[in-house]
Amino acid sequence: MANTVMKVEGMTCGHCVSAVEKAVSDAGASGKVDLAGKKVTVEYDEAKVTIEAVKAAIEDQGYDVV
Numbered sequence: 867m868a869n870t871v872m873k874v875e876g877m878t879c880g881h882c883v884s885a886v887e888k889a890v891s892d893a894g895a896s897g898k899v900d901l902a903g904k905k906v907t908v909e910y911d912e913a914k915v916t917i918e919a920v921k922a923a924i925e926d927q928g929y930d931v932v
Contacts, residue, residue, distance in 0.1 A: 870908045870917050875930040877901055885927045893923035 874886060883899045886906055890897030895910035897920075908920055921931045 867909055868912050868917075870910075870920075871905055872908060872921065872924070873905050873932045874899075874924060875904060875932055877904060877929060882929070886924055886929060889923040889927045890920055893920045895920050 877883065877886060877899065879901075883901055886899050887897050890906065890908055894915035895908050897906045897908045899906045906924070908917070910917065910920060924931050
């Protein structure tokens, strides 16, 4: 399993946290959002999902991964 921390712009509330965590989950990974730090820690199996797919899933929800 791999871990990556991504900075995510545009999250402002609990709904944002839920949307980002669901997007990460739907992409096949697990994520823990730090709203105050504007980041998400992603744990994923490199054999099953790419970090690019996780990033795309977050961006599809309207947030910017920087």
